Structure formats: C-alpha cells, structure tokens
Amino acid sequence: MGARLTVWDGAGVIGGNKVLLEADGRAIFFDFGTAFATMDRYFDEFLQGRVNRGLLDLVELDILPPLDGIYRPDLAPSDGSVAERMRRKPDHRVLEVHAVLASHAHVDHNGAISSLREDIPIHCSPMTAFISKAMQDCGTAYPGDIAYVRPKREDHGLLATDLKATARQRPHVLTATEWTEEAGAFWSRRDGKQRLASVPPRLDASDVAGLRYRAFGVDHSVLGSTAFAIETSVGWIAYTGDLRLHGKYGEITRRFAEALSELRPRVLVTEGTHLGEESALRAQGSLGSEQGVRDRALEVVRAASGFVAADFQPRHVERLLTFRDVARETGRKLAVLVKDAYLLEAMHAIDPAVPTVDADDALVLYVRGKLAATAWERSVLHRLHARRVEAHELRTHPEGYIAALSFYELGELIEIDPPAGGIWIHSTSEAYDEEGRVNWRRLKDWLAHFGVRLVGDFERARAGDPDHLGLHASGHVSGPELAELVDLIRPALVVPVHTEHPEWFRRFEGRREIALPQRGRPIELDA
Ligand SMILES: [Zn+2]
Known part of the structure; x- marks a missing residue:
C-alpha cells in the first residue's frame, strides 16, 4: 500500500x-x-x-x-x-x-x-x-x-x-x-x-x-x-x-x-x-540573534531622551521580552496593549518563565484612548487596575516608557501627542507584498506628521546607514x-x-x- x-x-x-x-x-x-x-x-x-x-x-x-x-x-x-x-x-x-x-x-x-x-x-x-x-x-x-x-x-x-x-x-x-x-x-x-x-x-x-x-x-x-x-x-x-x-x-x-x-x-x-534573499537580509543585519537585537535596541534607547515606541510582530513574545529588558536597563517600563497582557497570561499558564504584567515591575498596561468595549478587555483592565497607564502619562513622562505599538495602533499617536524628539523602532520584517509596501509608506507619513524619527529602516540599512542596522532578527x-x-x-x-x-x-x-x-x-x- x-x-x-x-x-x-x-x-x-x-x-x-x-x-x-x-x-x-x-x-x-x-x-x-x-x-x-x-x-x-x-x-x-x-x-x-x-x-x-x-x-x-x-x-x-x-x-x-x-x-x-x-x-x-x-x-x-x-x-x-x-x-x-x-x-x-x-x-x-x-x-x-x-x-x-x-x-x-x-x-x-x-x-x-x-x-x-x-x-x-x-x-x-x-x-x-x-x-x-x-x-x-x-x-x-x-x-x-x-x-x-x-x-x-x-x-x-x-x-x-x-x-x-x-x-x-x-x-x-x-x-x-x-x-x-x-x-x-x-x-x-x-x-x-x-x-x-x-x-x-x-x-x-x-x-x-x-x-x-x-x-x-x-x-x-x-x-x-x-x-x-x-x-x-x-x-x-x-x-x-x-x-x-x-x-x-x-x-x-x-x-x-x-x-x-x-x-x-x-x-x-x-x-x-x-x-x-540572503544578501539583502545580511545587509540589513536580520540574520543575527535576539541577543544582537537587544544590544542594538539598548544602544538606540540609551541615546533617546523622550518618547520611544517599539514596533514588532504580534505574538512575538521573545521580542516583547527583549524590549522589556531594554526598558529595565534604561530605567523605563514597557507599556503593552491589553491584548498583549492577555497573551502573556495565556502563555504564563503553560510556561511560568513568561512573565505577566502584574508580576513584572518593568511591564505596565497601556490603556488605549477608546473605552474598553468587550468582556475580555474589561476583565484584563480589572485584574491589572494598578498597572494602568494612559496616553497623557506617556506625553508628560515620555522618558519613563517604551510603548509597544504597531502599525495598526498608529492612531494612538493622536492620543499620546508625543513631544518632539521621539523615536519609533521598527523591529519587524520588511514588507513582502503590495499592501505591506503601501503601509510602509503610511507608517512613514504618520511618523513624519508627529515628528517621530524612524529607526530600523531596511532601505537605509541596506544603503549602509549603520543607525538602521540589526534591529530585527528573522524567524x-x-x-x-x-x-x-x-x-x-x-x-x-x-x-x-x-x-x-x-x-x-x-x-x-x-x-x-x-x-x-x-x-x-x-x-x-x-x-
Ligand atoms: Zn511562522
């Protein structure tokens, strides 16, 4: 047979x-x-x-x-x-x-x-x-x-x-x-x-x-x-x-x-x-280790004095923990979205090495501008009531946080209204389709509008600009x-x-x- x-x-x-x-x-x-x-x-x-x-x-x-x-x-x-x-x-x-x-x-x-x-x-x-x-x-x-x-x-x-x-x-x-x-x-x-x-x-x-x-x-x-x-x-x-x-x-x-x-x-x-795609990936420093990303991100955040956002793939908890470590070493806290806090709870139930927001002093819960609408969001907000920060806190004390945001949360920049001198660390893979390329342009327009500097631009990394190198490691x-x-x-x-x-x-x-x-x-x- x-x-x-x-x-x-x-x-x-x-x-x-x-x-x-x-x-x-x-x-x-x-x-x-x-x-x-x-x-x-x-x-x-x-x-x-x-x-x-x-x-x-x-x-x-x-x-x-x-x-x-x-x-x-x-x-x-x-x-x-x-x-x-x-x-x-x-x-x-x-x-x-x-x-x-x-x-x-x-x-x-x-x-x-x-x-x-x-x-x-x-x-x-x-x-x-x-x-x-x-x-x-x-x-x-x-x-x-x-x-x-x-x-x-x-x-x-x-x-x-x-x-x-x-x-x-x-x-x-x-x-x-x-x-x-x-x-x-x-x-x-x-x-x-x-x-x-x-x-x-x-x-x-x-x-x-x-x-x-x-x-x-x-x-x-x-x-x-x-x-x-x-x-x-x-x-x-x-x-x-x-x-x-x-x-x-x-x-x-x-x-x-x-x-x-x-x-x-x-x-x-x-x-x-x-x-x-090896030569492109190598030129932009994406074939390195998570430790390498951490070292580079630490350099970038150390040099920053104001608002910092970290943009990485959803559910990439290893990267989330990389930025948690960077936050801790720079006297900041990583502000995560409600869905990330919920995901950490789920993963913690299987692997106690994954921290939850309430048990990790370098993590806080970022509460978005809109009111929580759904039952699971309300339950997270209730459990983590003492760990909440809102947009105005990120505006008045930008040096205290790294905001874990991605393309789909760009609207939060309107709520946060970041003071001049902020950076957005692009720590994710490059656009591979048409829609992704359109969104890449949109991301740049949003950041330019708010005077937030983009770090981790693959095009500039490949052109030899070391400031943009090595902020992502491919999966x-x-x-x-x-x-x-x-x-x-x-x-x-x-x-x-x-x-x-x-x-x-x-x-x-x-x-x-x-x-x-x-x-x-x-x-x-x-x-
Ligand atoms: Zn996959």
Missing part, C-alpha cells in the same frame, strides 16, 4: 500551508493555514469575503480546497451552494480527515482551522494551543474559530453567530505531560455572555489517528513552534513548519534535525521562506542553513513549501529526490 502527499496551499507561495498526508487509511493535515496569497489576488480592504455566506466565497475562489466532508456544516448555507461549487472543481473529492497537526500559532499556519469540522482533533504543543485560544478570545471575526466553535445560525440564507448557542472547544491532543490548575482555568475561560463547553485536552501525543508520530520543538519567532514526523507503512513523513537555525536558540532546531535523521525519514516537507532559516539542515536530515525525498523559490531545491538533485508541489496534485509515494 502506498501513500500520498497533496500540498493544498503553500505550493510556490509563502504561507497558507495545508499539506495532506494520506497513508494507511488515514488522512492527516500538516497545518491548515489562511491562504493570504490567494486572498490577495481577489480581495482588498473594501472588497472582502462575505462572512455571512459562510464558506461559499472561499470555496469558489480556491481559498479553501474543494474537499467535501472536512468543513463545518454550519458554515454551508442551506441552499446547497457550497457543495455545488465544490463539485464543479476538477480536483473535487469527498474526504474524511482524521487530524490536523498544527506547527505554530501564526495565522498562515492555523487560521483556516476555523472552517474545519469541530470533531477533527488538533495536535499541537500546549503553547500553540494556548496562544491560539488567546488569539480567538481577543479577536472578533478574525482569525475565527481556531480554538473553539461558535455555531452559526441561518436567517434568509445569511449566516450569523448564534450567541445563544454554547461555544464548543475543539478536541486537542497536546504534547504535554502535565496539566496544571492554572492551565485548566485558562483553557476553560470565556469572558462575556456566550458560554464555552470546555473539553480538557488529551495529553498522550504518541499516536495520531492510530499512527505513531513524533513532535519536535523548533526555534521560530513564536514560542511553541513544532516540527512533526509520522510513521507510515512507506516510512517516516516529516514536516518542518517554520524554523530558523541562527541565533541563541538555533540549537533547538539542530537537535530536531539530528533526532529526525535517526528516523531515516522518507520525506521532508520543508519551508523555504528566505531562499534567494526563518537562510539558504545555507537550510542546505545544512537537509544534509543533516538526509531524507529520500524533499518537498518544498512556504517558499516562492522552490527551484532552489534542485541543488540537491543527485543526492536526493525533489518533488516541486503544485496545488492539489498528489505526490505518490510507493510502498
């Missing part, structure tokens, strides 16, 4: 990973992420998918695969349109999925789980599960029901969340050995009116749908990132998720590669985000590092995903087989 792999998204594009393994009568997905690249082809700020038609727009536009039987029935309007559109697709199939292995809590890897049937078990690290739940708790429509399902009801062909119906937690299998009271309290927590029927996770992560598997911690820009390998009758099939080798914790990724090589894997499905492996990993793991077959440069992998030809995936085309694995 053979097996097959089908890359449903992530073939020749970055993100949206949905890699289907069918072996020994089982169907298992490695990740089920939101396909941003496909969405960008059709949607715009003012032309969005119509959520009140459930899955219809996503299926019609190939943002979700035409796999009948894997989706939530309550996301299909009763007019039968979703099933009918799926049947029109040449690669339409009826499929029963037995599990999803979720590598990490980035939306391009876990976002589309919200569309899946609620009885499909999600296997992941406890950190990934808790960050995912925090993301859903703090979101409204976005990223959707990745941790628990809020049932929809239909009215005249339009779907809306039924707030009277109890939300139901997705079944989880966690790579954890213990389950604390604090973890249980967060897992079952639901602020607001809708009740949550919480399901305790299974902690025995030895088999997935009856197949033996291994989960390996890897280093990436979000804690809890995991690579997986499943044992099938055609050999071990491994999947990297996203990972990096450079920096302080690169050793974790190296240990994964060594342990995986001992399994003599048949297939390695690997990311390749940064291929072809992905570079080409030479990936070559090293593949040679260490020695799989028979390599399948590149999450890359715009799959042809880069041709360099392994002669030593190993390479299969460049195409969306929805199965790669057959002989027995």
Whole structure:
C-alpha cells in the first residue's frame, strides 16, 4: 500500500500551508493555514469575503480546497451552494480527515482551522494551543474559530453567530505531560455572555489517528513552534513548519534535525521562506540573534531622551521580552496593549518563565484612548487596575516608557501627542507584498506628521546607514542553513513549501529526490 502527499496551499507561495498526508487509511493535515496569497489576488480592504455566506466565497475562489466532508456544516448555507461549487472543481473529492497537526500559532499556519469540522482533533504543543485560544478570545471575526466553535445560525440564507448557542472547544491532543490548575482555568475561560463547553485536552501525543508520530520543538519567532514526523507503512513523513537555525536558540532546531535523521525519514516537507534573499537580509543585519537585537535596541534607547515606541510582530513574545529588558536597563517600563497582557497570561499558564504584567515591575498596561468595549478587555483592565497607564502619562513622562505599538495602533499617536524628539523602532520584517509596501509608506507619513524619527529602516540599512542596522532578527532559516539542515536530515525525498523559490531545491538533485508541489496534485509515494 502506498501513500500520498497533496500540498493544498503553500505550493510556490509563502504561507497558507495545508499539506495532506494520506497513508494507511488515514488522512492527516500538516497545518491548515489562511491562504493570504490567494486572498490577495481577489480581495482588498473594501472588497472582502462575505462572512455571512459562510464558506461559499472561499470555496469558489480556491481559498479553501474543494474537499467535501472536512468543513463545518454550519458554515454551508442551506441552499446547497457550497457543495455545488465544490463539485464543479476538477480536483473535487469527498474526504474524511482524521487530524490536523498544527506547527505554530501564526495565522498562515492555523487560521483556516476555523472552517474545519469541530470533531477533527488538533495536535499541537500546549503553547500553540494556548496562544491560539488567546488569539480567538481577543479577536472578533478574525482569525475565527481556531480554538473553539461558535455555531452559526441561518436567517434568509445569511449566516450569523448564534450567541445563544454554547461555544464548543475543539478536541486537542497536546504534547504535554502535565496539566496544571492554572492551565485548566485558562483553557476553560470565556469572558462575556456566550458560554464555552470546555473539553480538557488529551495529553498522550504518541499516536495520531492510530499512527505513531513524533513532535519536535523548533526555534521560530513564536514560542511553541513544532516540527512533526509520522510513521507510515512507506516510512517516516516529516514536516518542518517554520524554523530558523541562527541565533541563541538555533540549537533547538539542530537537535530536531539530528533526532529526525535517526528516523531515516522518507520525506521532508520543508519551508523555504528566505531562499534567494540572503544578501539583502545580511545587509540589513536580520540574520543575527535576539541577543544582537537587544544590544542594538539598548544602544538606540540609551541615546533617546523622550518618547520611544517599539514596533514588532504580534505574538512575538521573545521580542516583547527583549524590549522589556531594554526598558529595565534604561530605567523605563514597557507599556503593552491589553491584548498583549492577555497573551502573556495565556502563555504564563503553560510556561511560568513568561512573565505577566502584574508580576513584572518593568511591564505596565497601556490603556488605549477608546473605552474598553468587550468582556475580555474589561476583565484584563480589572485584574491589572494598578498597572494602568494612559496616553497623557506617556506625553508628560515620555522618558519613563517604551510603548509597544504597531502599525495598526498608529492612531494612538493622536492620543499620546508625543513631544518632539521621539523615536519609533521598527523591529519587524520588511514588507513582502503590495499592501505591506503601501503601509510602509503610511507608517512613514504618520511618523513624519508627529515628528517621530524612524529607526530600523531596511532601505537605509541596506544603503549602509549603520543607525538602521540589526534591529530585527528573522524567524526563518537562510539558504545555507537550510542546505545544512537537509544534509543533516538526509531524507529520500524533499518537498518544498512556504517558499516562492522552490527551484532552489534542485541543488540537491543527485543526492536526493525533489518533488516541486503544485496545488492539489498528489505526490505518490510507493510502498
Ligand atoms: Zn511562522
């Protein structure tokens, strides 16, 4: 009996990973992420998918695969349109999925789980599960029901969340050995009116749908990132998720590669985000370590006397703690948003080394200009009442804080009205798409308007301006590092995903087989 792999998204594009393994009568997905690249082809700020038609727009536009039987029935309007559109697709199939292995809590890897049937078990690290739940708790429509399902009801062909119906937690299998009271309290927590029927996770992560598997911690820009390998009758099939080798914790990724090589894997499905970009990344100093970012940020903040903002990726808690350290060493406090404070509480429930705002004297809660509207925000504000600072405090004592803000919070500059001499530290990756480039220009316009100086400008770093160098460390492996990993793991077959440069992998030809995936085309694995 053979097996097959089908890359449903992530073939020749970055993100949206949905890699289907069918072996020994089982169907298992490695990740089920939101396909941003496909969405960008059709949607715009003012032309969005119509959520009140459930899955219809996503299926019609190939943002979700035409796999009948894997989706939530309550996301299909009763007019039968979703099933009918799926049947029109040449690669339409009826499929029963037995599990999803979720590598990490980035939306391009876990976002589309919200569309899946609620009885499909999600296997992941406890950190990934808790960050995912925090993301859903703090979101409204976005990223959707990745941790628990809020049932929809239909009215005249339009779907809306039924707030009277109890939300139901997705079944989880966690790579954890213990389950604390604090973890249980967060897992079952639901602020607001809708009740949550919480399901305790299974902690025995030895088999997935009856197949033996291994989960390996890897280093990436979000804690809890995991690579997986499943044992099938055609050999071990491994999947990297996203990972990096450079920096302080690169050793974790190296240990994964060594342990995986001992399994003599048949297939390695690997990311390749940064291929072809090494020289640019090196020139802007983005292939360094988190420690390097910390040293550079410390220099920059030491030289600043007034308002400082730190702009980094959401849920990048390692970077948040870097700026917490910088704040402490410069006599400032890191002012974080309510959603970050909530995320820290979630992560602390799994890893006590992650601080919460109330227990760390270098952290305070920044209360935005608008009044808190939702139940979870009110509960955080209540718990952290003594740790609150508001915009006027940042204006009158700018030297006392680093404000953790990002592009989407630029409106806070109106409330803060920073005095002259402020800086904005851009500590995140460079724009990689059109919208990102437009937002980059907008960011500059906002900062110019308020007389805030931008630090960490990649264009200026590449032009040789040392002031802008090294304020970000990338979460992905570079080409030479990936070559090293593949040679260490020695799989028979390599399948590149999450890359715009799959042809880069041709360099392994002669030593190993390479299969460049195409969306929805199965790669057959002989027995
Ligand atoms: Zn990622």
